Amino acid sequence: MKTIGIESTAHTLGVGITDSDDGRKVLANVIDMYRPPQGGLHPREAANHHAENVAADIEKALGEARMSIRDMDLISFSMGPGLGPCLKTSATAARALSCRLGVPIIGTNHCIAHIEIGRAMEGCDDPALLYASGGNTQIIAFSEGKYRIFGETEDIGIGNMFDKLGRELGLGFYAGPKIEKLAAEGTELLDIPYSVKGMDVSFSGIMTAALALYRKGNKIEDIAMSVQETAFAMLTEVTERAMAHTGKDEVLLGGGVAQNMRLREMVREMAESRGAEMFVPDRKYCMDNGAMIAWLGCLMYESGVRMEIQSTAVRQRFRTDEVEVTWR
Numbered sequence: 001m002k003t004i005g006i007e008s009t010a011h012t013l014g015v016g017i018t019d020s021d022d023g024r025k026v027l028a029n030v031i032d033m034y035r036p037p038q039g040g041l042h043p044r045e046a047a048n049h050h051a052e053n054v055a056a057d058i059e060k061a062l063g064e065a066r067m068s069i070r071d072m073d074l075i076s077f078s079m080g081p082g083l084g085p086c087l088k089t090s091a092t093a094a095r096a097l098s099c100r101l102g103v104p105i106i107g108t109n110h111c112i113a114h115i116e117i118g119r120a121m122e123g124c125d126d127p128a129l130l131y132a133s134g135g136n137t138q139i140i141a142f143s144e145g146k147y148r149i150f151g152e153t154e155d156i157g158i159g160n161m162f163d164k165l166g167r168e169l170g171l172g173f174y175a176g177p178k179i180e181k182l183a184a185e186g187t188e189l190l191d192i193p194y195s196v197k198g199m200d201v202s203f204s205g206i207m208t209a210a211l212a213l214y215r216k217g218n219k220i221e222d223i224a225m226s227v228q229e230t231a232f233a234m235l236t237e238v239t240e241r242a243m244a245h246t247g248k249d250e251v252l253l254g255g256g257v258a259q260n261m262r263l264r265e266m267v268r269e270m271a272e273s274r275g276a277e278m279f280v281p282d283r284k285y286c287m288d289n290g291a292m293i294a295w296l297g298c299l300m301y302e303s304g305v306r307m308e309i310q311s312t313a314v315r316q317r318f319r320t321d322e323v324e325v326t327w328r
């Protein structure tokens with residue numbers, strides 16, 4: 001089944017094409033990121049970027065796959081969670097395509113798409129997912145017919161924490177990679193609050209503490225290293241407990257922050273010490289992308305899920321455990 005998937009939950013617009021009858025699975029994966037000229041992300045401006053570019057990116061993806069839109073058997077899009085104005089762009093494009101072509105439509109849960117593309121591309125079977133991105137930070141695992149959230153952030157996503165901190169430190173937007181570089185030069189571990197409550201984590205206290213250390217004149221490299229070490233240790237701890245609780249012996253990383261080598265190292269060490277295995281998808285499948293949306297849409301459709309246009313409204317707070325998993 002050939003599926004075109006459109007993703008636009010936040011600042012990334014993605015169009016992917018997958019084919020469940022082709023061993024390669026993913027035939028195209030166009031990633032088009034909106035970068036605000038200055039300051040943070042404005043949902044409306046990001047949505048305008050997506051609306052202006054979605055038609056061209058669909059064409060680009062079809063070109064990559066060497067296919068025509070008429071070859072598509074299914075249209076899939078990201079229904080949520082995410083920012084309302086951004087979500088509406090891909091939903092509108094998907095509905096228009098579905099109506100025009102007379103092809104079925106499926107709205108997917110973005111977080112579940114991260115886990116399913118990891119299972120498809122990395123060959124892990126039943127992993128716990130540590131999903132760490134800008135807007136999301138969750139530990140998800142399959143249990144009793146659903147993907148359940150075993151731990152999550154109580155305030156902001158870890159990537160947003162890096163980006164906000166980066167802005168205050170003058171590093172510009174999308175600060176994660178810059179903080180990773182600075183952290184590698186750090187030498188002194190500073191005191192940063194370790195905030196784990198039960199299975200949940202929080203990051204805003206870390207940011208406040210980091211800014212206070214900056215004002216006191218501590219080296220930016222030490223601050224970056226201390227923030228990373230503390231935040232990643234928190235994530236690793238909660239992931240380990242979720243794995244122990246659910247009995248999973250695989251851990252999958254997902255989300256933009258999964259590109260961080262220090263995070264990978266810490267999770268890998270934890271996994272190895274429990275006799276478990278860590279999987280990290282290629283960068284283009286870690287970050288937000290359309291291929292994962294197409295792939296999940298296809299899994300859902302092939303397992304019997306059907307949707308009417310009327311039931312494709314976007315859901316900003318769409319939780320993973322609301323989805324009945326029919327394909328496993």
Ligand code: ATP
Pocket residue numbers: 009010011012082132133134135136157158159160162163174175176177180255256257258259260261286287288
């Ligand atoms: P979502 O809608 O799923 O929350 P997103 O819009 O935040 O996703 P992603 O591409 O998944 O998009 O993640 C982007 C985040 O990842 C940004 O906050 C960025 O700073 C962070 N990031 C990227 N690379 C690194 C890195 N090497 N180390 C730490 N953080 C990183």
Ligand code: FE2
Pocket residue numbers: 110114133136255287288
């Ligand atoms: Fe994401």
